Amino acid sequence: MFSPKPKRWQSLTVSNVLLRLIDLIAPAQPCTGAFFKTMKTDSLFTDWRAKALQFEKNINQVVIGQTATVRNVLIAIFARGHVLLEGGVGVGKTTLLRAVAQGLGGSYQRIEGTIDLMPADLIYYTYLNHEGRPCVDPGPLLKEGEQLSTFFFNEINRARPQVHSLLLRAMSEGSVSAFNREYRFPHIQVFADRNRVEREETFELPAAARDRFLMEINVNTPADDAVLDELMFNPRFHDVDSLIAGIQRDSLKYYELNEISGLIQKTLEPSPRLRKYALDLWKASADPGQYGVKLSDVDMPSLIQAGASPRGMSYFIKAAKVRAWLDNRTVLLPEDVQAVYNVTMAHRIFLAPVYAYRKDELMPQLVNGILDAVAAP
Amino acid sequence: MKSSPFLHCKDSDFSRQIVKYARSILVYSLFLLVACSEGLPPPIERFEFETPKPFGYVIGDKIRHRIVIETRSGIQLEPTSLPAKGDLNRWLSIDQITVRPASKHLTEIQLTYQIFYAPLEVKMLTIPGFKLRFKQGDQAIEQVVPEWSFTVSPIHELAVRKEEGNTYRRPDATPTLISSENAWRLLSISLASGLFSGLFLAFRYGYFVSFPRRSFFSRANSRLKKVQPNELGLALVIVHQAFNQLNHKPLFKHRLSEFYRLRPEFKEIGPELEWFFNFSNDYFFGGNPSAGADEWAALKRLCQRCVELERG
Numbered sequence: 162m163f164s165p166k167p168k169r170w171q172s173l174t175v176s177n178v179l180l181r182l183i184d185l186i187a188p189a190q191p192c193t194g195a196f197f198k199t200m201k202t203d204s205l206f207t208d209w210r211a212k213a214l215q216f217e218k219n220i221n222q223v224v225i226g227q228t229a230t231v232r233n234v235l236i237a238i239f240a241r242g243h244v245l246l247e248g249g250v251g252v253g254k255t256t257l258l259r260a261v262a263q264g265l266g267g268s269y270q271r272i273e274g275t276i277d278l279m280p281a282d283l284i285y286y287t288y289l290n291h292e293g294r295p296c297v298d299p300g301p302l303l304k305e306g307e308q309l310s311t312f313f314f315n316e317i318n319r320a321r322p323q324v325h326s327l328l329l330r331a332m333s334e335g336s337v338s339a340f341n342r343e344y345r346f347p348h349i350q351v352f353a354d355r356n357r358v359e360r361e362e363t364f365e366l367p368a369a370a371r372d373r374f375l376m377e378i379n380v381n382t383p384a385d386d387a388v389l390d391e392l393m394f395n396p397r398f399h400d401v402d403s404l405i406a407g408i409q410r411d412s413l414k415y416y417e418l419n420e421i422s423g424l425i426q427k428t429l430e431p432s433p434r435l436r437k438y439a440l441d442l443w444k445a446s447a448d449p450g451q452y453g454v455k456l457s458d459v460d461m462p463s464l465i466q467a468g469a470s471p472r473g474m475s476y477f478i479k480a481a482k483v484r485a486w487l488d489n490r491t492v493l494l495p496e497d498v499q500a501v502y503n504v505t506m507a508h509r510i511f512l513a514p515v516y517a518y519r520k521d522e523l524m525p526q527l528v529n530g531i532l533d534a535v536a537a538p
Numbered sequence: 539m540k541s542s543p544f545l546h547c548k549d550s551d552f553s554r555q556i557v558k559y560a561r562s563i564l565v566y567s568l569f570l571l572v573a574c575s576e577g578l579p580p581p582i583e584r585f586e587f588e589t590p591k592p593f594g595y596v597i598g599d600k601i602r603h604r605i606v607i608e609t610r611s612g613i614q615l616e617p618t619s620l621p622a623k624g625d626l627n628r629w630l631s632i633d634q635i636t637v638r639p640a641s642k643h644l645t646e647i648q649l650t651y652q653i654f655y656a657p658l659e660v661k662m663l664t665i666p667g668f669k670l671r672f673k674q675g676d677q678a679i680e681q682v683v684p685e686w687s688f689t690v691s692p693i694h695e696l697a698v699r700k701e702e703g704n705t706y707r708r709p710d711a712t713p714t715l716i717s718s719e720n721a722w723r724l725l726s727i728s729l730a731s732g733l734f735s736g737l738f739l740a741f742r743y744g745y746f747v748s749f750p751r752r753s754f755f756s757r758a759n760s761r762l763k764k765v766q767p768n769e770l771g772l773a774l775v776i777v778h779q780a781f782n783q784l785n786h787k788p789l790f791k792h793r794l795s796e797f798y799r800l801r802p803e804f805k806e807i808g809p810e811l812e813w814f815f816n817f818s819n820d821y822f823f824g825g826n827p828s829a830g831a832d833e834w835a836a837l838k839r840l841c842q843r844c845v846e847l848e849r850g
Contacts, residue, residue, distance in 0.1 A: 434822040492824045496792040536788035538775050538822045 202428060206486065209421050213239065213487060216264050216412050223260045223404050224253045225391060226383025233378050233504050234261060235487065238413070240479040241422045242375020243332050243351040245317070245366075245508065249358055252380050258313050258352045259405045265418075266411035267310025267348060270301040274320035276362055280327040284339045302337060303344050310348045310415035317353035318363040325370045328353075332373045348415050368467070368511060375476045376501075377508035422483075429482040431493040438537035439481075439498055443474050445531040446510050454530035456523060459516065464527075466511045473509040480505050495537045503528045581672065581679045583643070584608035592688040597656045599690075600633065601665070605647040605683060606640075612674050615645055619671035629655035630665065655690050662689050742849050754780040755844040762841055767834060774818050777841055784848070791815035803847050810840045 213235060220231045234257065237244045246254045262269035272283060283302040290296045298304075302312065314320075314328065328351065331337050336345045353374070355366075371377070383389060392398050431439070445452040447468025450461030469477070480501040485493045507524050516523060588604040595601065607615070617637065625631040634650040655663055667685035671678055740746060746753070758780035765773045781789040785797055794815070798805045817833060820826045 432823045432825055492819070494819055494823050495790055499790070533787035536778070536782050537790075538771075538778060538818070 202424065205421065205424060206428070210487065210489065212413055219264060219408050219412065220257070220260050223408060224257045225398075226385055226388035227253060227257065227380065230257065230378055230380050232487075233376055233501075236480050236483045236501065237376050238265070238350065238418065239422050239425060239483040239486070240375055240476070241350065241419060242476055242479065243353070243373060245353050245355060245371070245374040245377040246380055247355045247377060248380030249382060250356065252382050254354050254380050255313070255315070256401050256404070257380070258311065258354075259401070260408050261352075262311035262313075263405050263408045263410055264412045265310050265415040266413075267415035268305030268308045269311045269313070270305060270309060271313040271315060272301050274314060274316040274318065274324070276319055276321065278320045278324055280323050283324065283327060284337065302331060302346075303339065307345060307347055309346050310350060312349055312351045314351060314353040316356055318355045318366060320364065322364055322367060325364075325367060329370055329373055347419065371508050372470050372473055374508065375480060376504040378504055425482055425486045426479060429485055429491055429493055431478070431482075434538050435493050435495065435498070438495055438535065439474070439478060441535045441537075442498065442502060442506075442531060443469055443477075445535055446506055449527060449531055449534070452531065452534045454527065454534045456526050456530060459523065463513055464516055464523075466513045469506050469509040473506065477501065477505040499532050502532060579610055581610050581613050581674065582607060582681050583610060585681055587683060587686075589686050592686070595653060595688060595690045596693045597654055597690070599653055601651045601653065601688070603649045603651070603665075603686065605649070605670075607645045607647070607670070607681065608643050609645070609672060610674075611643060613672045613679060614674075616671040616673055619669060620647070621649070621668055626651075626666070629653060629663070653690060657690050657692050660689050660691050662687055664688075753848075754783045755841060755848045759841050759845050762838060767831075770834065770837075771821065773834075773837055774821060777814065777837065777844075778818065780841075780844065791819065804844075807840070807843050807847070810836075810843065814840055 217231055217235045220234075221228055224231060234244060238261070246258075248254055259269070272278070282300060284300045285297050285303070286300055287295060287297050302309070312331075317325070317328075327337065331346060331349065332351050335347055335349055336343050338344075351374075383392070398404060441452070445454065447465060449465065455461060456464070477498075481493060481497040484497045484500055485491070488497070490497075503525075507528055510524070510527065512520055512523065584607065586604075586606040588606070590601060590603075609615075615637070620635055620637070621632055623632050623635055631652050631654070632649060633652050634648070636646075636648040638646045638648075640646045651665060653663070655661070664685050664687045667683050670681045670683060672681065673679070743756075758776050761776050762773055765776070778789075781797075785793075785800065789797055791812070794808075794811060798808070804811065813836065
């Protein structure tokens with residue numbers, strides 16, 4: 162059969178050399194250990210933030226007019242969460258993901274969701290080779306092994322729930338079982354796409370699947386005329402391949418993201434006041450009426466079927482911490498929490514069936530209502 | 539030669555001559571004194587009898603006479619000399635008599651007569667005169683109040699044309715009232731303006747407890763005064779709450795530009811607001827819950843400025 166191709170690079174930069182030296186010195190000098198540890202963290206943060214912002218800048222040059230979406234994707238990358246993209250046709254979702262995959266390096270795989278897609282299609286595919294013998298080759302999920310960094314599931318709502326189930330494990334555990342062994346994907350980040358226009362022959366994502374996504378990002382057509390003009394008349398944006406090729410590959414090392422993400426989460430410690438604020442926001446997602454949220458033509462006590470899950474809240478705080486870090490702060494502020502509340506929470510709040518058909522109208526009002534109702538301090 | 543008679547007179551003649559001259563001088567002196575001296579003032583120094591028009595009266599009308607008398611000192615009016623209140627004759631009565639001493643020597647008497655004469659044609663009537671008596675010691679002094687004549691008119695037609703449906707007595711045409719609509723309108727506008735101004739002033743000063751829109755910072759200021767210096771967190775929360783209420787939703791630093799669009803008057807304290815939110819963020823979320831007197835003073839100043847802006 163086949164096996165993953167272990168491959169790991171280490172960049173030999175000045176900062177990395179310094180960090181290695183600090184690693185050598187710090188354990189040997191307990192008195193100065195804490196100092197060096199702090200220095201190391203600060204240095205790491207500074208380096209990575211510069212890289213992240215440069216990465217964001219590069220993506221914004223390729224996908225113009227989508228700065229908020231790009232910032233959210235960047236947050237998701239450093240929070241190590243999966244992203245569900247929803248938007249119209251041709252607004253740049255795939256271009257955005259290809260650009261992200263190019264910048265991250267590692268391997269990029271993509272699969273189209275169709276109604277006849279089966280879970281096995283992600284694992285392997287069979288064919289007759291030129292000698293007429295049957296062969297089995299790894300599918301898109303296993304093909305790149307541990308180097309798989311970006312997995313794009315196009316039109317995920319066209320796939321059957323069985324496929325969703327397989328994907329759930331890959332997303333939550335970073336592994337799948339096949340051929341009597343377990344395959345691990347320590348760096349995988351799933352980007353799924355859902356077309357907002359067509360709903361025929363689609364399967365709504367189950368609540369458990371949606372909850373595993375860190376964010377649901379709505380990608381809309383840019384409203385700025387200057388951006389639209391560029392997209393229409395500038396030939397640079399007509400050739401997506403050359404556009405993507407312009408992005409520096411490996412500007413962020415995908416295999417180092419888990420480490421820096423963990424460091425961000427450990428270093429940024431929210432204050433008790435912010436914990437209380439985040440807790441109130443969570444509770445308000447389950448019982449908005451109790452916090453004074455009122456929506457027109459809605460019986461507030463019967464609006465919510467289920468609020469956000471504990472896993473969702475941990476994702477929510479992870480994203481908020483990354484936002485604070487990108488803003489060059491080690492302090493988590495309410496504005497960080499508010500900035501990621503919509504993208505991390507809206508897809509986890511489930512409306513009662515009687516209101517579900519008005520979800521597109523009610524959910525933004527509900528999210529804004531919660532943010533406008535809960536004060537901090 | 540003739541001798542001078544003077545030289546030839548005797549002593550007795552000379553004395554008689556002197557007496558004669560002295561008597562003449564005395565007579566002349568007395569004459570001059572009498573001529574130069576003023577006589578005693580009369581007991582009634584001034585008498586004025588003021589009456590109204592002597593015509594145009596009808597039955598039931600009232601006629602008021604006013605008498606002003608100034609007397610010498612020590613002279614007093616005898617009240618019994620005044621006519622008695624009530625009917626004087628079959629068509630005349632006195633309704634009211636008022637005697638009022640205007641000063642020490644001046645007395646004012648007001649007499650109100652009412653006539654009940656119903657003439658068939660214009661007729662002259664006379665209010666009879668009377669004598670006012672004054673007393674000075676044992677001496678009695680009198681002052682005549684003259685009679686007063688006037689004409690009284692009938693109140694019915696001379697010839698009633700009953701065949702035309704007229705009655706014997708008819709009231710006057712009802713007078714057309716002057717329209718008070720404009721006055722009422724102006725009065726209403728004035729009252730409404732005054733009321734509105736008062737209410738608006740009270741509103742701006744935050745006196746309406748049940749209408750607290752404009753009293754958020756007034757109340758916050760009052761609450762701040764009761765907060766102890768070691769309760770800075772509570773003080774910050776109080777000011778935050780006032781901003782939230784004014785903004786109708788929680789106000790955060792990153793939403794200040796939106797707040798300025800809603801409340802442009804607060805833009806002038808932009809630097810203070812920036813300081814407040816930075817300090818609050820540092821205090822509550824940055825793990826730096828310490829502050830000194832300067833921060834306290836700045837917070838109180840900010841609240842006071844907000845009260846002034848809130849009042850406009």
